[in-house]
Amino acid sequence: MDAATAAITAPGGQLAVGKAAVRGVEYPAFEQAPPSLREYLAFFLASNADKEFIVYQGERFTFADVQKQAVQVAAVLQSRFGIAKGDRVAIAMRNYPEWVSAFIGAIMVGAVVVPMNAWWKPEELAYGLTDSGTRLVFADEERLRRIREIPDLSVEVLTVRTSHQVAAQLGATTLDDAIAAAPPAPWYLPPIYPEDDATIMYTSGSTGAPKGAVSTHRAIVSGSMNYLVQGLAMLQLAQASGTVLPPQQVMLLNVPLFHITGLVPILLVSIAIGRKLVIMYRWDAGEALQLIEREKATYFVGVPTMSLELMQHPDRDKYDLSTLLDIAAGGAPRPAEHVGRLAEAFPGKTPAIGYGLTETNGVGAGNIRDNYRLRPDSTGRATKPMVDLAILSDDLELLGAGEVGEVCIRSVANVRGYWNKPEATASAFTPDGWFRTGDLGRLDEDGYLTIVDRKKDIIIRGGENISAAEVEAAIYGHPAVAEASVFGLPDDRLGEIVGAVVYPKGGEPLEGEAIIQFLARDLAAFKVPARVWVSEQPLPKLGSGKIDKVSLRAHFREVHLGRAAA
Structure with missing residues (x-):
């Protein structure tokens, strides 16, 4: 190798490698790299035009088919919605063929693409769309419905795999209709430079709300x-x-x-x-x-x-x-x-x-x-x-x-x-x-x-990063919770699952299942704890007054594995 x-x-x-200075640091860099993702996509899509690219159930598309739809998407974004270089365009849908053409079309006109986690609930989608300043969203029917549950959110939606009736009811335009009414190609492609922004992808870390990596x-x-x-x-x-x-x-x-x-x-x-x-x-x-x-x-x-x-x-x-x-x-x-x-x-x-x-x-x-x-x-x-x-x-x-x-x-x-x-x-x-x-x-x-x-306080459940702080913040939204700590529990199938221990406010009855049901309303399913323990005593503290998560995690992992009593 x-x-x-x-x-x-x-x-x-x-693929010869030389050097490039980026933000004051010199790195190994490809000498003949395309200057932007738009040129990268255009070159390779054309090179592989006749090959089959995407198979989805009974549907089959060549690279040329996808590129053609992407050009139509670019025309729609520019002519109908006025999307310009630097505007954020989100994609909130399952893995459909349209995900690919939406991504390529948005990159073509210089937009910054914001791929959204398709399992997010309305509150989580609201955060990502608002934080990124998204102007337009590509969404399938399920994500469209969730977006329309968000109060006071004004964002255009192009929907795929959605009936005309549902789209009209929810104030969205189907991508097919938009393409039919748009010119065949964008009238102008802005210059894109290597250090221009291309994507914002949200990732959960240890500080609660997801951060958009640019x-x-x-x-x-x-x-x-x-x-x-x-x-x-x-x-x-x-x-x-x-x-x-x-x-x-x-x-x-x-x-x-x-x-x-x-x-x-x-x-x-x-x-x-x-x-x-x-x-x-x-x-x-x-x-x-x-x-x-x-x-x-x-x-x-x-x-x-x-x-x-x-x-x-x-x-x-x-x-x-x-x-x-x-x-x-x-x-x-x-x-x-x-x-x-x-x-x-x-x-x-x-x-x-x-x-x-x-x-x-x-x-x-x-x-x-x-x-x-x-x-x-x-x-x-x-x-x-x-x-x-x-x-x-x-x-x-x-x-x-x-x-x-x-x-x-x-x-x-x-x-x-x-x-x-x-x-x-x-x-x-x-x-x-x-x-x-x-x-x-x-x-x-x-x-x-x-x-x-x-080192950071995250849980990785089946490949999904989960911020323990975000789940803790959601638990504290329950009126009966005084203290909470969230941590990962070992799992043979998923690697880790989410566990939590809570201490209720004085005299208030509380059951773990009630916490789970409470969280399921606003958190994506993969973030909801699989197990919640209710402590009869205040949670242990460090000298700084913070909850001693390390000892709690160690103890309840043993409980979860059947090697200790709760």
Whole structure:
């Protein structure tokens, strides 16, 4: 891999790497990178025009079909809604084919795209739309209904997969109608420069409300191309080993496009390499096995839960999975013992794991194939050529091999900061370009990263980041709650689930189930605690007067596992 990568990125190579100064820091950068995501998309969509691109249930679209609709979307945004360069345009829908054309069309006219979490409830959508200053939203029917529940929100909505009657009732325009009434193409395309904003993607951290990570065009293009280098290197190794490659790579798409994994390493890289995406309406292991066989899928990626369910499915051996080459995971740690089990359950299919964050455009580290089997507890090495990994102390001092500290990532693919949150930006991004991930880890002598804990107070449930502070704030909205603490509980299937302990106000009766039902009204389902304990005593405190979350988490994890009494 190292030799192939070096050849590809050497001067005169396919993707030669030089240097670029960004915000006062010099980084490795691709010399011939497209100046913007618009040029990246236009070039690769045209290059792969005749290939099949998206399969969704009975619908099939070529790259040319998607590009044609994207141009129509761009015309609608410009001529009907007056969307101009820098305006924020949100996408709030499931993984539908229109998600892709909406994204490409908005990028075409220079808009900043805001992918919204499709599982958010109205209150959460209201926060994201208001915080980003979104002018227009692409929404499917379910998200349209939620948006219209938001009081005092004035935002235009273009809706897909929605009847004309429902759209009219809810004050929205169907995308089909808008396209029919618009010119065939935009009349003007503004210049887009590498440091212009391209996307705002909301991510949950330790401070409560999600933060909008703002990526520039240079960053998102660089992140995509960094994945391309890895793909080209693996292709060369496969060819050298005599592996017969299919005429087209086919990926089963079962992670949300509104996540960084769905957007960069899946969607944007697929456009570059001409890879077909087979969209699942919702995750179902049995249906996934059927689709792998029917569509001759070569690549599978999802949160670790999904590959575990594939492996354990009782009908697994009934399907022809011979085309499948790689079973990748990201978004959450995969238990080390699952790596060997996957390799045994799927002979000839190789497991892989990736580590990246919204703030790094998904790039960071990766562990693949035999390297992964030999080090199943590691998330791998820094992905070259863009990424530098370091373990830093609280004082930002570089730590040596084997020492545990904060995992920090530096690359030209890092986002420029958080939308309208200068203090959060200054806290997370150092002046010399390091992003502080909030994860604790160590590097071995060979540069392999192992994550050992989390410094920031988040819970990762099946790949979804959940801010414990956000859930605590929602719990305190219950009139009977005096104190609350939220933490992650171990779970074999999802990695973690949300747990909470509350102390009621004096004399007020309270049950855990009442808290769960209360939270379900306003929080996305994945944020709602699976278990809530009610304490008869005030929660333990530190000397500072803060609730002692560390001891509570340790105790209730033991309770959850049946090793202690509540």
